[in-house]
Amino acid sequence: MKITSNFDSGNIEVIQADSPDNIQLAIRKDNESDFYQWFHFRLSTEHAELHTLKITNAGTSAYPDGWKDYQAVASYDRQSWFRVETEYDGTTLTIKHFPEAESVYFAYFAPYSYERHMDLLHQTQLDYNCQLVELGETLDGRDMSMLVVGEPEAGKKKIWITARQHPGESMAEWLVEGLLERLLDEDDGVARALLNKAVFYIVPNMNPDGSVRGHLRTNAAGANLNREWLTPSMEKSPEVYLVRQKMLEIGVDMFLDMHGDENLPYNFVAGTEGxxxxxxxIxxxxxxxxxxxLTVTPEFQTEFGYELDEPGKANMTLATTWVGEQFKxxxxxxxxxxxxxxxxxxxAYGWSDIRSMKLGQDILTATLAVVDQLR
Incomplete structure (x- = not known):
């Protein structure tokens, strides 16, 4: 029996694994940070019996309430991710699974690999309506990439979409993949109407270093990128600095920042009330x-979400608040x-990669509903 996380976005430490009923693990912290919650590892076993895997430091993770009513995902082919029996006792997260093959992957959510990210960028650029723009490099030397969808013309709205500032929130890039799939569909009326009125500037992965390193929330330097928008730097947060500079150069008429929430079992939005x-x-x-x-998909709701900021009390280091204020x-x-x-x-699947993609497609309908009133 072997457990490894030595691969893209892998994260786990093996404390003990001497039998299927005694597997003790721990999640590794983000580099230069105390954040941790994301895990992704592979179990190789010849034992055709129930395996009990205990993540012993779950209770002191970044969001321990996120483990309540949570079920881990697993996959045999790294394509289809299904939910498996998971329990949390306030200290330890216990995953129980009877492997149906010799090798099985477990993760916090369906991973979105760096290779898939690169495929998304380069397959999308082949569309005549899309251009791949390199903004610069991350601290680990990876490309910061942006997709420009639509033909820039005077009078067209400028719509910006960013995803995965927090790398463990892989559902954000799944959403962007679904959104791009619809936006580039020539037979889709919503997409055609939008591209007649707007140009999309899309950064599918704001934090490629953290994604590959298996981080939950930070970049290679331990910076939480969604707290860097007021004063980013090339030394600490080049990802934000580069995107922010391009926004200032081009302008913004609408901005959507895609995330995942550990605690709340709902899809919702947070605006700029503060x-x-x-x-x-606005x-x-x-x-x-x-x-x-709300009209186009029952996956969305407005009853549950974050508390609204009081007027003038918004945290201006966040992407949404900084962009909303800077560009009105x-x-x-x-x-x-x-x-x-x-x-x-x-x-069987819980909230999933596929459902995230479909929500991305539905978001385009809501975008069309407001595009004419953005300015």
Whole structure:
């Protein structure tokens, strides 16, 4: 029996693994950081019996409440990820599984590999409506890449989409893949109408270093990128610095930042109520966007989410608040669950890579509903 995480986005430490009923593990912290929650590892075994895997440091992870009612995902082919029996006692997360093959992968959520990220960029650039733009490099020397979808013309709205500032929130890049698939579909009326009115500037992975390293929340230097937008630097947070500079150069009329939430089992959005320039125009745009998304998909809801910031009390280091204030535009953080959508549960798969992709496609309909009123 062997357990390894020596691969892209792998994260686990083996404390003991001497029998199928005594496997003790621990999640490794992000580099230069105390954040940890993401795990991704492979179990190789010849034992055709129930395996009990205990993650012993779950209780002191970044978001221990995230383990309540959570089920880990597993895969034999690294393509289809299904939920497996998981229990949490306040200290230890216990995964129980009877392997049906000699090798099985376990993860916190369906991984989105760096290779798939590169495939997404380079396959998408082949579309005549899409251009791949390199913005610079990360601290580990990886490319910071942006996709420009649509033909820039005077009068067209500038819509920016970023994903995976927090690398362990892999559902964010799955959402972007689904969104791009629809946006580049010539036979889709919503996509055609949007590209007549707007140009999309899309950064599918804001944190490629953290993604490959198996981090939950930070980049190679231990920086939480979604707290770097007010004063980013090339030394600590080049990912934010490069994207921010390009935004200042091009302009922004609408901004969506894709994330995942460890605790809440719902899809929801968080806006800019607390920024100094928030007004009735932005509020009306937010309402229109939410109402349209509620109409087109039961996966979205507005009852549960984060508490609204008091006027003038927003944290201006976040992407959504900084962009919303800087450009006086509609700006939303889109949150998806690591668990399941409690309003529309799926016992076999929970909230998944496929459902994230479909939500990305539905978001385009809500975007079309507001595009004419953005400026």
């Amino acid at each position: 920024v100094p320039s928030y007004n009735d125009r 509020k009306a745009l937010e309402t229109q966007f939410k109402q349209t998304l 535009c509609l700006a939303y953080t889109v949150e998806m669950p690591f668990k399941d959508n409690a309003n529309l549960p799926d016992d």
